[in-house]
Amino acid sequence: MPEKNNTIQVVRKPDEMAEVAGKIVNNGGKIGLVPTMGFLHEGHLSLLKLLNGKCGVKIASIFVNPIQFGKNEDISAYPRNEKRDIEQLQAAGCQIVFAPDPEDIYPPDFQTYVDVERITQGLCGEYRPGHFRGVTTIVARLFNITRCSVAAFGLKDFQQAQVIHRMVKDLYLPVELIFGETVREADGLAMSSRNTRLSLAERQTALRLSRALEWARQRAENSAVEVSEIVAGVSHIISSSPNAVIQYIECVDAETLKSVETIFSRAQIVLAVYVGKTRLIDNITIGKDSGTKPIASVIL
């Protein structure tokens, strides 16, 4: 029997989740999914809101997916608070939480992976080998287990959004994707479960990421500008703090994720920076046409 938490249903076993979802779908129901790694913040909850009117049943998954962490990455340091997550999901109108155990998701005989090739090679993919293979494999499986016809992802993980979009298109997965704009704290810091690991001093340093990106946006607002100048400026703003170690800052085409040299109409600045031991990512659309349509529609 599923655990009940007032009105929200918590499902642990993949087989049970598939059965529950199958019944909903076979009765003509539509399911929406927000896949998460838990330790929820307003960014996650905003994705649930984006499902409004798109489905009758909202499922959120909470699963810290081991195969998307590299062997040098400390999965045990990823923050968790399942009890609070479930309370927040219930308050946000989510009907089912799928929170499986890793050993049920990856039994010993598991051996099937989904691989997106070219657009996973650069940016985060270059520094986190195997990361996107882990992401696409778990997302494809969550789509199938939950039988969702719509799913929402945040654009803070910009490359991930494009990779998942590519996978859905290439595999003809019958799932509509919705992308939510990055939700930020009042001072501009992109919301992330990892932010809680920042010390007060580190949090001040972390602010430089969004400030640098906002500087780039303004700099490229009205005229064509050289990428080298933009990247140097963003780099300078961030690296002038001793706490920050830049992994990459790149200016790419939002769809192909290939580097661009001159910014004419619009482009995407994407970056990854270590602030102390915490790896943060952020991105922004820049260029004179950056305001013409939301970046989510560039993906779709």
Place this chain on the structure above:
Amino acid sequence: MPEKNNTIQVVRKPDEMAEVAGKIVNNGGKIGLVPTMGFLHEGHLSLLKLLNGKCGVKIASIFVNPIQFGKNEDISAYPRNEKRDIEQLQAAGCQIVFAPDPEDIYPPDFQTYVDVERITQGLCGEYRPGHFRGVTTIVARLFNITRCSVAAFGLKDFQQAQVIHRMVKDLYLPVELIFGETVREADGLAMSSRNTRLSLAERQTALRLSRALEWARQRAENSAVEVSEIVAGVSHIISSSPNAVIQYIECVDAETLKSVETIFSRAQIVLAVYVGKTRLIDNITIGKDSGTKPIASVIL
């Protein structure tokens, strides 16, 4: 508009197939799929019969999948006769033929693959690197494009059957698999589209495959027997023809596809042999318990 061939509908474009299938599913219909590479024979048609009572709409796909052929394998030599295939499918009660063009299935930006790891490494996988990656990728996509809830495959391609079963289980694809026993000519030759490429003399040689497997089945029928003796016997029967070049003959556990050393209750002999330029595969269940349940149920 779809081409009509009396009552059978021929769909070429993946997007159109997905749309047609989506409407059927959204109206509560159930779809069954037989994926084929065309040049149909009784083996394929027997799979359509296995869908009876399992679905309201039967789809057969005809697609000679380029990514499952190696760079040393001649895809252009694969036999084709689409007109006859469609006639046969119509006569067999199939309602829709999905026969896409390769450039629509693999547009230039396509880059997502499905990979089953361990059980694709030996047997045919060892001699056809990339073959099963091509198979699992196209089968996963055909499942999603046709929105099938049931699909049938033949057991002549024994490793393929296990690989697809593994993929469906691992990815939680919502598709019931049905496996059809190998259909043979009156003289025992396993039906294959490739048989038509055999000369009269080669066809006589090809008969040795099923004869050797039948010898193995009888030899292991009532007692424990050493694999080395069985494999040597099968090898001797086949290789005493100058036309036959054995690629592999192995005795494996039917589920794990790992080699077994002694046959106690049951095991699977699988083989691949070049007869002239034509590569043929066949397999049989042997051992004292080989008759207790059909091999299809060992997979499921």
